[in-house]
Amino acid sequence: xxxxxxxxxxxxxxxxxxxxxxxxxxxxxxxxxxxxxxxxxxxxxxxxxxxxxxxxxxxxxxxxxxxxxxxxxxxxxxxxxxxxxxxxxxxxxxxxxxxxxxxxxxxxxxxxxxxxxxxxxxxxxxxxxxxxxxxxxxxxxxxxxxxxxxxxxxxxxxxxxxxxxxxxxxxxxxxxxxxxxxxxxxxxxxxxxxxxxxxxxxxxxxxxxxxxxxxxxxxxxxxxxxxxxxxxxxxxxxxxxxxxxxxxxxxxxxxxxxxxxxxxxxxxxxxxxxxxxxxxxxxxxxxxxxx
Ligand code: CP
Numbered sequence: 637x638x639x640x641x642x643x644x645x646x647x648x649x650x651x652x653x654x655x656x657x658x659x660x661x662x663x664x665x666x667x668x669x670x671x672x673x674x675x676x677x678x679x680x681x682x683x684x685x686x687x688x689x690x691x692x693x694x695x696x697x698x699x700x701x702x703x704x705x706x707x708x709x710x711x712x713x714x715x716x717x718x719x720x721x722x723x724x725x726x727x728x729x730x731x732x733x734x735x736x737x738x739x740x741x742x743x744x745x746x747x748x749x750x751x752x753x754x755x756x757x758x759x760x761x762x763x764x765x766x767x768x769x770x771x772x773x774x775x776x777x778x779x780x781x782x783x784x785x786x787x788x789x790x791x792x793x794x795x796x797x798x799x800x801x802x803x804x805x806x807x808x809x810x811x812x813x814x815x816x817x818x819x820x821x822x823x824x825x826x827x828x829x830x831x832x833x834x835x836x837x838x839x840x841x842x843x844x845x846x847x848x849x850x851x852x853x854x855x856x857x858x859x860x861x862x863x864x865x866x867x868x869x870x871x872x873x874x875x876x877x878x879x880x881x882x883x884x885x886x887x888x889x890x891x892x893x894x895x896x897x898x899x900x901x902x903x904x905x906x907x908x909x910x911x912x913x914x915x916x917x918x919x920x921x922x923x924x925x926x927x
Contacts, residue, residue, distance in 0.1 A: 693916035767800035781808035790843035793822030
């Protein structure tokens with residue numbers, strides 16, 4: 637794998653290769669990297685999990701990690717993304733992990749640069765490393781994707797997590813249903829209702845309401861959204877015994893999910909974060925080992 641840009645680019649065998657390698661790494665296999673590589677994490681949008689999880693993965697692989705702070709970098713003086721990344725390449729960086737508010741920011745980096753590019757979230761486009769850790773968590777739970785019923789709930793049209801997961805899960809044979817306010821449906825169909833999905837779904841994948849991406853103010857108060865689209869205790873009680881709850885986080889407590897359910901028996905939210913380190917190790921290995 638040269639870069640990781642979009643789940644569109646990964647074949648089923650490549651997804652499985654990353655998940656299998658993440659499992660080996662979680663079971664304490666050592667890194668297969670022969671050379672000492674240097675990576676930099678360029679986050680132009682806020683992040684806690686993705687940034688620190690990549691940094692943890694990089695340190696576990698024994699990589700050199702260069703610090704980069706968007707707010708004190710020369711991007712503030714107007715330097716373009718291409719010129720910033722070209723500069724990092726010139727000083728010896730082998731891979732960059734980038735989160736950027738622009739959809740498909742990576743397009744301008746695909747010619748003229750030889751370092752590896754890992755997309756850590758592009759605007760409302762894709763979030764492939766989150767998707768791969770979600771897939772890993774689902775496989776860990778159910779051992780397969782074929783026939784697994786996943787319901788993605790919430791702010792779908794603004795969510796790169798929803799787009800990456802819908803694409804990959806369908807490719808892998810899962811049944812994907814959506815539950816969302818009509819104005820946040822985007823290009824997705826199969827919009828369902830709680831009463832239909834609760835008794836049948838295997839995975840409830842909740843999404844954060846992304847106020848920062850809404851052009852107009854949301855018409856939902858916190859309480860109104862929670863009542864209509866949030867996972868309440870009453871809804872939780874109707875889930876299958878084996879069902880699990882996922883959320884990429886950060887979560888708005890008592891909006892997408894009742895606060896007391898965040899660490900409930902069916903919640904895999906912190907498990908997702910834990911798994912993310914090993915999945916990101918496998919991604920980094922994959923883009924660096926051919927270099
Ligand atoms: N899930 C996720 O992308 O979280 P951060 O925005 O904190 O990285």
